[in-house]
Amino acid sequence: RSGAKLIAPLGCLVSRQKHTLPDLPYDYGALEPHISAEIMQLHHSKHHATYVNNLNVAEEKYKEALAKGDVTAQVSLQPAVKFNGGGHINHTIFWTNLSPTGGGEPKGELMEAIKRDFGSFANFKEKLTAVSVGVQGSGWGWLGYNKEQGRLQIAACANQDPLQGTTGLIPLLGIDVWEHAYYLQYKNVRPDYLKAIWNVINWENVSSRYATCKK
Amino acid sequence: MSRDKCEVLKWGRVTRAARFSVLGVAAALSSRSVRFSQYPPAGAFCIVRQGNVPGTSWLLFLIDKDYFCFFSSRSGAKLIAPLGCLVSRQKHTLPDLPYDYGALEPHISAEIMQLHHSKHHATYVNNLNVAEEKYKEALAKGDVTAQVSLQPAVKFNGGGHINHTIFWTNLSPTGGGEPKGELMEAIKRDFGSFANFKEKLTAVSVGVQGSGWGWLGYNKEQGRLQIAACANQDPLQGTTGLIPLLGIDVWEHAYYLQYKNVRPDYLKAIWNVINWENVSSRYATCKK
Numbered sequence: 001r002s003g004a005k006l007i008a009p010l011g012c013l014v015s016r017q018k019h020t021l022p023d024l025p026y027d028y029g030a031l032e033p034h035i036s037a038e039i040m041q042l043h044h045s046k047h048h049a050t051y052v053n054n055l056n057v058a059e060e061k062y063k064e065a066l067a068k069g070d071v072t073a074q075v076s077l078q079p080a081v082k083f084n085g086g087g088h089i090n091h092t093i094f095w096t097n098l099s100p101t102g103g104g105e106p107k108g109e110l111m112e113a114i115k116r117d118f119g120s121f122a123n124f125k126e127k128l129t130a131v132s133v134g135v136q137g138s139g140w141g142w143l144g145y146n147k148e149q150g151r152l153q154i155a156a157c158a159n160q161d162p163l164q165g166t167t168g169l170i171p172l173l174g175i176d177v178w179e180h181a182y183y184l185q186y187k188n189v190r191p192d193y194l195k196a197i198w199n200v201i202n203w204e205n206v207s208s209r210y211a212t213c214k215k
Numbered sequence: 216m217s218r219d220k221c222e223v224l225k226w227g228r229v230t231r232a233a234r235f236s237v238l239g240v241a242a243a244l245s246s247r248s249v250r251f252s253q254y255p256p257a258g259a260f261c262i263v264r265q266g267n268v269p270g271t272s273w274l275l276f277l278i279d280k281d282y283f284c285f286f287s288s289r290s291g292a293k294l295i296a297p298l299g300c301l302v303s304r305q306k307h308t309l310p311d312l313p314y315d316y317g318a319l320e321p322h323i324s325a326e327i328m329q330l331h332h333s334k335h336h337a338t339y340v341n342n343l344n345v346a347e348e349k350y351k352e353a354l355a356k357g358d359v360t361a362q363v364s365l366q367p368a369v370k371f372n373g374g375g376h377i378n379h380t381i382f383w384t385n386l387s388p389t390g391g392g393e394p395k396g397e398l399m400e401a402i403k404r405d406f407g408s409f410a411n412f413k414e415k416l417t418a419v420s421v422g423v424q425g426s427g428w429g430w431l432g433y434n435k436e437q438g439r440l441q442i443a444a445c446a447n448q449d450p451l452q453g454t455t456g457l458i459p460l461l462g463i464d465v466w467e468h469a470y471y472l473q474y475k476n477v478r479p480d481y482l483k484a485i486w487n488v489i490n491w492e493n494v495s496s497r498y499a500t501c502k503k
Contacts, residue, residue, distance in 0.1 A: 159425035179467035
């Protein structure tokens, strides 16, 4: 209020915004019996949390390497950024793609697009299932939007490779097929996990992502 | 099926006509099978001695690359005896585990070992056989596109079979501790100390992003030990040239039921069951 206060104690020091683990929009047990509470808890509070922490560490180091113009260091940090950054992106999308009130089939524009680009919802479901089951090793099955060609497309990504960063497709619906996503419940039988997950797909979320990326 | 080793005594060729007339008189099919150390060419015949049974020889007619006709001969007359058996190409099979599923507890649980061996490894074996069958057809037609499209299945399932076959022998309920003799000397020479080597292989295995394996391998060209990681089921030798000595499976199915997301705890535990005799013997073999 007087000149003096302009010199008032400095404001807070704000560091670069760190990435944080998003809350799950539902309880760990909410997707049972399709995905067990034990899996959801480990998956969210351990696996996703680790990606977030390691991403922050990698970004800090990258910031220093950038400041020094150290290209070698930057390049050597790329795998950590892609892996942990991709893991953070992918899981953040994934939690919203699922819902205890999910399942069934989409409606409206998304359904129309699915019929147009895959022939029928059944065809699309079969294709995304096959692609997801067929991932060799760890990875994700994706329904994505090809903005250039204005159509939906199914793709698989290895490990935590983020869909948009590596293929340009905009992610709408992801199916995590890393073993940690299903093993405690389905053991080696990935197809059973795929059968079950269709019961908890949050079509409202997928539709809203579609509406956003079409603009 | 019996898998007696066959020693080839003599090769010859038969004409196509002779083959079919022999086939024409074949009356019964036996189900004995034989494995050759060297694949004979189609259209050939050979006289083989089966196993160590003296006086037992078989006259073998090859109909094509895969199908054989056997004629047993204990006496001259029997050379024309109408026995025959059709034997298809040897398929890959799931090797037995050299110990019980629960033998590696508490370091690796029985549940993991049972799923890992009887489900995961078994699936690689089955899918490898399917892929090789399709590849055989593609080869026969000279269809390169089909061959290339089959490569991932062969690499993945073939690598899975190779890797796990080595892995089961790398582990033992009486394992652990440290290696001795030549292998230990080589480890000290190439890594400074056993502790250094253990730390390095652990770090490489823990650090695999996604599914894969950590390996101790032998670089024959440079005559030294080397640590490497492979993604998915990529086989070490096929992709890097290193000869596999000791593999650590870090696919989540190898540890998740017991160690959940804490891969480092699995790594700590597995050192207790490493079969150094097996690793040493692999080293001795590849150094020749």
